[in-house]
Amino acid sequence: NSDLQLQYQISKFGEGDRLLVARDITRLLRLEQTRQDFVANASHELRTPLTVIRGYLETFLDQELPRPLQRGMEQMQQQARRMEGLVTDLLLLSRLEASQHISDEHPILIQDLIQHMHQDAVALASGRGHSFQLDVDSEYDLLGQATELQSAFSNLVFNAVRYTPDNGTISLRWWVDHKGGHFSVSDDGIGIEAMHIPRLTERFYRIDESRSSASGGTGLGLAIVKHVLVRHSAHLSIDSKPGKGSTFTCHFPPDMVVPIRAVGSDAG
Numbered sequence: 136n137s138d139l140q141l142q143y144q145i146s147k148f149g150e151g152d153r154l155l156v157a158r159d160i161t162r163l164l165r166l167e168q169t170r171q172d173f174v175a176n177a178s179h180e181l182r183t184p185l186t187v188i189r190g191y192l193e194t195f196l197d198q199e200l201p202r203p204l205q206r207g208m209e210q211m212q213q214q215a216r217r218m219e220g221l222v223t224d225l226l227l228l229s230r231l232e233a234s235q236h237i238s239d240e241h242p243i244l245i246q247d248l249i250q251h252m253h254q255d256a257v258a259l260a261s262g263r264g265h266s267f268q269l270d271v272d273s274e275y276d277l278l279g280q281a282t283e284l285q286s287a288f289s290n291l292v293f294n295a296v297r298y299t300p301d302n303g304t305i306s307l308r309w310w311v312d313h314k315g316g317h318f319s320v321s322d323d324g325i326g327i328e329a330m331h332i333p334r335l336t337e338r339f340y341r342i343d344e345s346r347s348s349a350s351g352g353t354g355l356g357l358a359i360v361k362h363v364l365v366r367h368s369a370h371l372s373i374d375s376k377p378g379k380g381s382t383f384t385c386h387f388p389p390d391m392v393v394p395i396r397a398v399g400s401d402a403g
């Protein structure tokens with residue numbers, strides 16, 4: 136049967152003897168595929184009605200409305216936006232889950248990407264007094280899929296903004312060493328208790344549901360980060376202390392890092 140999917144495990148026993156166990160995981164994989172297809176289809180189908188609802192709400196909110204009606208409509212608009220964010224994140228996550236590796240990789244111009252993210256983060260944090268620090272190695276670029284990496288990095292930067300009380304400090308770093316390339320986002324915000332850290336990249340895992348929702352979170356940000364990194368043979372490390380702050384670091388293997396050729400440095 137060509138559709139049969141087997142998982143093999145070899146264990147040692149006795150004097151040099153080996154035991155080979157083959158497990159039939161065909162049904163398990165089929166179930167997982169059905170789950171992924173369902174989430175992708177449901178998210179896609181939800182998108183159109185949501186766009187229509189939001190469009191009408193915007194038109195109504197442009198008119199003079201009695202106060203209570205206006206307040207109700209604004210609430211609906213806020214919730215419709217939240218749902219749209221959720222649908223976008225669910226669709227992205229299903230696309231990421233569909234394959235384990237990126238199909239093509241290019242230099243992503245990480246210095247520009249960090250500059251743009253910095254500007255977006257400043258806009259998001261507007262009026263909250265956060266300061267940002269950038270420490271970016273300008274000699275090396277990262278190979279990868281630019282849109283995916285941008286989503287992953289933005290999720291980390293936006294989380295830092297959202298989980299740091301006013302007047303906080305947020306640092307973005309990109310550096311290269313013998314282990315590869317590293318991108319980190321540090322904040323001096325609320326921090327995370329150690330027991331939560333291993334579960335943070337699970338879908339919809341939140342420490343404080345109300346804080347996450349109030350600040351516009353979908354509960355899918357770190358799951359997206361994890362999947363993007365897996366597809367780039369990279370991984371995430373989280374270092375945090377409650378009340379002190381957190382550092383989220385993406386570690387990329389050395390073969391994903393490329394030197395940037397100095398342009399025009401020897402001209403003339």
Ligand code: ADP
Nearest residue numbers: 294295298326341342347352353354355356357
């Ligand atoms: P959410 O949309 O809820 O932020 P994420 O997957 O991005 O979902 O994050 C999961 C949870 O991890 C958050 O609900 C929050 O409790 C915690 N978290 C993420 N980033 C930070 C951070 N920088 N500081 C403190 N807690 C964080």
